[in-house]
Amino acid sequence: MNSTKLCTWSFFFLLLLCFEVKANLSLEQVEAKKKGIELYNQYKAISAIPYLKLAAEGGDDEAQYYLGEAIRKNNRHIDAEAQKAYESSAFQGNIYSMIRLGRADSDLCTAMKNCSKGSKSPAEWVKAAKDLARKGADEGNSESMYLMYELSGDKSWLEKSATSGFALAQYLLATEYLEGEGFFLSPSSRSEKAEHWMRASAQGGYPKGMMGLAAILIGKKDLEGFRLWNEKAANSGYVEGVFGYASYLAGEPSNYGYSLDFVKSYALLSLLLELDGGGGVRRDVEDILPNVAEKITPEQIQTAEKLAHEWKATHPPLSFFPPKLGF
Template sequence: MYTYETALKTLFNLRDSLVMHTTQITELQTHATTKGLALYNLGEFTQSQTYLTIGATAGNRDAQYALGEVFRGRANGLTDDAKKWYGLAAAQNHVYALMRLGDDDSREKARELAQAEADKGNADAMLELYELDQNIATLKKAADAGSMEAQYILAIKYDADKNLITDSIEREAAIDALLKKAAEGGLSKAITWYANRPPINRDLPVRRQWLEKRIQLNDVHALLNYGRAVGGFYTYDDGTDEYGFTEDLVKSYGMFWLITETTRELSVHTSAAQDLQTIAKDMTAAQIDAAKVFARQWEADHPPMSEYRLTYSSAR
């Protein structure tokens, strides 16, 4: 006999089932967005597209912007697909998406949003204002306020345009100071440049410390350097090497293998694959197995592998 209590039980079971399925869908969307953004930040645009599409369709504005960037980069211009995703991100007040759209209304809205945050002392918003007007004074404000990307970009500007600081000693000191701040803050590009400028580039223990910092950030290019360093690729005739690392073929193979497993589009993939073949010649099967275990544990213990490109600027 179908009773009122039976109907209620059926409805409650249906509700619980819907809640469970909704939760599962949300979790899948979140996972796809996270993976898509990680692949995008690694420069693996083709791999990232499917995952980003899931996140972007679900309404994540960062995924929408990244997907717009993928289409724009592939076509080397603003396509209809790129405009579609930029438009959706822009509707959620994504400043850089508004800037990519480029029309007067979008740029004005971007300026209003960035200015409102900059007035609160937001350094990243100050950088957004610089990207809008390309005014060096605005870039200096962003750098002074603590934006690491602004510090790095300002260093590039000083290096490229000698008229900004005419005295060479003062200019080099300013570049070093900016790069040091950004490097200490963890901007991998700044670490790379700073560690390769004199006198740091002649202080091998310090260069090693900076490389180790990039390794912990899981910068894909740093991992390749580290794999080569512990694999004996940089060893001199007297047995020393460029960084002072102890040779460890298991770690070396693990780094190369992890890069080849994670990347497809980057040139570093080809380099790592070649290095992998080279080092494998001197290893046993057991060592190779241990290297893969090491690589998977490294992957679990560190942030997603990344190229650490700049958010908007095309600066080097």
């Protein structure tokens, strides 16, 4: 066996050994991981880093992946610290980290000519990711099928993933159909198929699918369906859903059949003020909130503040639900 083959086999043997490692996080690290991912999903990458570092130190591969992402987004390229986080995660079998390492050739660090030297080349990480994703897909794992789509660009994998019930794939497939992708005999058959997959995604619990379905339904003048899925998206913590629901309760616009509720509108809008990391929603809230405040008394504002506190305690954290393999 030549040295190249020996090196390759040693790499995959080490990879297999690392897959057996399971993180045993302390309660503090579990809470840190949860908080770190919450902040990351609110576009607060800098604030997320200390929490993700704590969980990553416990060996959690998902925390390590998000740590790499938070550092990369903060620095706008993969530096040595992000590289280390990704590799720690990848060596535990995290396919998302493998894909990120496999895409290092297109990272800004390449243009800057300061990429950190990794344990393996991007091509080797892509191969490892494909091998694992293919194995999962062959075993019927719908997320693995989606990852095969990410790795290959083959739309048939996206369709297989959607058919197997992966809500993100269903949303992406519906979105592609709405944007003109795919061949259909008639516009109506395209619309029906898009609605089918968007509804499947929404029913599968994907908040962007919920808002996508709401948009389809309002186009069909189904106000009841629109309100149902807009409120479900809001209840999931999806920022777009919360902002839309709160705005409609204040009558902006008032033609969707909502009963006016300025107190609840104020409560939900005020919650969104904590989103100061990016996304632009805070600016939108600051445009609307003063107008809502003018329509309620100081006592009602106090009631709204209590309602906001109760909502935050009983609903998932606010999130933009950015794609896990985003830019």
